[in-house]
Amino acid sequence: MSNADTLLAAARTRAPGQPYAGAVTPQEAWELLQSEARVRLVDVRTDAERAWVGKVAIPAQQHCAVQWSTWPDGAPNPDFVQQLEAVAQKDEVLLFLCRSGVRSRHAARVATENGYAQSFDILEGFEGDKDADGHRKTVGGWCKAGLPWLGA
Numbered sequence: 244m245s246n247a248d249t250l251l252a253a254a255r256t257r258a259p260g261q262p263y264a265g266a267v268t269p270q271e272a273w274e275l276l277q278s279e280a281r282v283r284l285v286d287v288r289t290d291a292e293r294a295w296v297g298k299v300a301i302p303a304q305q306h307c308a309v310q311w312s313t314w315p316d317g318a319p320n321p322d323f324v325q326q327l328e329a330v331a332q333k334d335e336v337l338l339f340l341c342r343s344g345v346r347s348r349h350a351a352r353v354a355t356e357n358g359y360a361q362s363f364d365i366l367e368g369f370e371g372d373k374d375a376d377g378h379r380k381t382v383g384g385w386c387k388a389g390l391p392w393l394g395a
Contacts, residue, residue, distance in 0.1 A: 247279040251336065254363055263351035266364040269388040272338045276301055282336045283307060285327070287350040288369065289314035292342065296370065297394025299340070299385060307331060311346040323350070324357050336361040343368040343384065 244252075254265035267275065275282045283305050286293060291314040299306065307330040310320045320326070331337055337359055339347035347364045354362040369392075371384030380386040 245278070247275055247282070250275055251361075251363075257366075258348075258364060261348070261352070261364075263348070263355045263362045263364060264360065266366050267338060268366050269383075269385040269390055272340070272365045272385075273388075273390045275336070275338065276305055279336070280305070282338060283331055284338045284340055284365075285309055285331065285350065285354075286340050286369075287311035287346050288341050291315070293394075295394075296342075297386070297392050299369070300391035300393050309350075311341065311350050323353065327354060327357070327359070331359065333358045333360070335359075336363070338363050338365050340365045340385070341368050342370050342379070343372055 250271050254267045257266040276284060284299060284301060286308045287310065289310050293308060309323060309326045311323060312318060313320055337354060339350045339362065341347040344367050347368060351362040351364045367383035369385045370379035371382045371387050373379055374381045386392055
């Protein structure tokens with residue numbers, strides 16, 4: 244069994260009862276992206292978040308961005324599924340990322356409902372939860388894990 248298979252098997256044991264394949268930590272997501280070209284990260288944050296806060300630094304062929312909600316009003320993106328279909332194949336392993344791990348769970352669920360059976364949530368998101376002072380990037384998430392990213 245490859246490292247990717249081991250990581251995905253562990254991920255499938257997380258998020259029991261959820262309608263998507265499972266959940267990975269940010270570090271596991273990074274390891275999967277490094278070990279398997281068939282793994283793609285789907286950033287569901289708004290375009291503004293990626294521009295102003297930062298984005299993951301991974302190869303372009305493994306990264307796609309499909310907003311779960313729109314900015315500035317936060318309305319659900321009515322074209323989410325169609326936009327996902329334009330950038331991802333249904334047989335790919337998809338890792339969904341948002342700010343703190345909430346929108347990514349919803350996106351993984353909707354993707355699964357639309358035939359993307361290997362949809363996984365990235366726990367903690369890009370920035371993680373707020374700390375006691377109300378700041379992000381200090382408690383959990385991609386940035387706190389020290390994984391590569393670009394931006395603010």
